[in-house]
Amino acid sequence: MDEQGTHEDATPAEAEDGAPEWPNRGTAWQRVSPKYAWADLALNLLLVGIVAVISLAILLFADAKPPAFVPVGMAVVAALLLVNAVLAFRRVRAIGYILRDDDLLFRRGIMFERVIAVPYGRLQMVDVTRGPLLRALGLATLKFVTASATTGVNLPGLPLAEAESLRDRLVDLAETRRSGL
């Protein structure tokens, strides 16, 4: 696999448009539904709202006038959370997966990028879960469980039908390639 060592570094621009040539080697990443971004955004905005309300309450009802850094700090936190919330679209676009011949390749994250390869034989369980928010959007989350707690792969925001067919397919693959613990 020496040729792998020679390919160009993925530039930030490539990473930005979400299609670096590594490690998929030309195969396009399967994406999750863009609708999922709205769920992500809603949850994050909710968080921003809660923080804002708490900070305002503290500022309004505090007896003594707090030192200057307190409101500034709160504003910074709220602003960061807001930026984080708005990045939802970008974040959801960064989630991708590929069913390779022998393993499932999965990636997510923009700031804290992770790429994971899970051999099919190691999948112990594939779960489809749906929260109320996702259900309203007609989506589902696919959870993968291996014997390792740190693998922690879940694929949020797949359309329900796709999630179920993917689950069935993965369970089949896992069954045929099952290896011992």
Add this chain to the structure above:
Amino acid sequence: MTEAVEPVTDEGWRRLHPLSPLLRGGLVLLVVGGIVIANLRDRIIEFLLPEEFVGEQAPNESDLIDFVVDRGLIIIALLVVLGAILLVVFFSWLSWRFHTFRISPDAVEERSGIVFRQHRRAPLERIQSVNLQRSLLARILGVTQVDVQTAGQGGKVALRYLGYQQAKEVREQILRASARSRARDAGSAEEDRRVHEVVAAEELAPDRLTGAAEDFARERSTGRAETGLPASLDRRAREFADLDIDAEARRAGSLVQVPVGRLIGSIFLSWDLLIPAVLLIGSLIAGIVWVPYAFGLTIPMLLVFVGMAYSQFNRGWGFTLSRSGDGVRVGAGLTATNTETVPLGRIHAVEARQPLAWRPFGWWRVRITTAGHSVAQGGQNRLQNLVLPVGFEADVLRVFETVLPGGDAGSDESGAEDRASLRDELSGAGAGYLGAGRRAGWVLWFGRRRAGLRIADAPGIAGESGAALETAAAEASEARATLRIRRGALTRSLSVMPLVRAQSVQLRRPLVHRMIGLASVQAHTVLGPVRMEMRGLRLDDARGVFDRLAAAVVRVQADETARRLEERERRERNREPR
């Protein structure tokens, strides 16, 4: 007292040791006794000492005993107490009667309860280790707790308690049955062969159990001849001090032990104790030259210090590691002892560590990750995955050979080669390792120099994925292919994981790594102390490693699956003509 294993029903259910309820209820008994003694303390002192030492005491109106004596109810009170004791004894006896276990062809099962029946089951093919635990009290009474650990959450069958001798026999039976079931379902040729040997041995000497029970059989026969009290006491004493080493391993000399001197030295030179020691001295000095209040910190720190030193000492005392027939056996303990037997092939990762202060002495510590352990199982009696508390390089080599699959498969020549390369990996330059990136000092600090990663003995990956290797070669590659990671400056380490055990492979780029063009590669294993992660790789290197590792893992695991299927088919074919 005979400790023969006697089936109580035709289905092979057996009872526990008759002293079990006493020990299980031991804590309650102690608490009750404590309360009683605390209440009667004054009375006893009064009874034992002349009046003038006790002095005048106001009559205690609410004293129950005075009340009972005054009303002439003493007989009734005694009867009530007696009745309560009888009731407790009766129910203990009843629960003992109903508490049974058995080793069936596919599981270890435990039944208990009278009204609410409870049935626990540990499937043989999922057994991760079998432990013999003996607390001090249990050792004095000559009984043992047998823990059967299985993979998965809360999967544990604990047989409390069995006679020591019986416990050893039960362990042998469980391990043998487990090996047999694995060979039957999906086992390797090696296991198969070993099982056949064991079975053959059994047929030759039907009443004699293998290995561990051997030397006791001799003792039992002498004990039976005399049947006097001294003989049984002598046996009890010998059981108390028994290190539980496999008889065969003792004969073959394949044994790792830790002398007391080295153990004590290693404890005081480990980071766990050096740091509290520095703090302790700091607080002393601060107390002398600065503010006396600082002395207040000294005492709790001293307690922590002594506590840690003692628990480490207790855990490492009398440490032995040996290869028994079906697994690796590790035992240790000063007051309470624990012997853990891990079947071969259940070890997911091994790590040797060397704190800075150990380096002049050339000491190492070795820990393993097995599927049976979880963080929830704390308890001071656990060995906590330690397979070598402290040892020289030669010991580490021996432990690695014992613990890793295929470690002893090679001939003498290749064995010597392996040993040389392992030595180089432990404390040498680490030839063949892929080092960290140029700017990795930002994330690895002084560890940058040592940090390195190697995929060892991996089967060919590129073009030949279609062409199946010969079975023997595939088997060797499957057993031997490992991921090896060197790390550390203040604590040097070498971690090794067989590729067959990898759960998944990950490439990660946290913020700092990303800023300076680095990445981190990790292989996920089951929960345990060994972390297979290499940080600070150059991005290109990391991507290459990720691809190679993912491909090798898939390849090795596919080989394993294919070989197992083939084995099974072959076995079934062989079975048919008979």
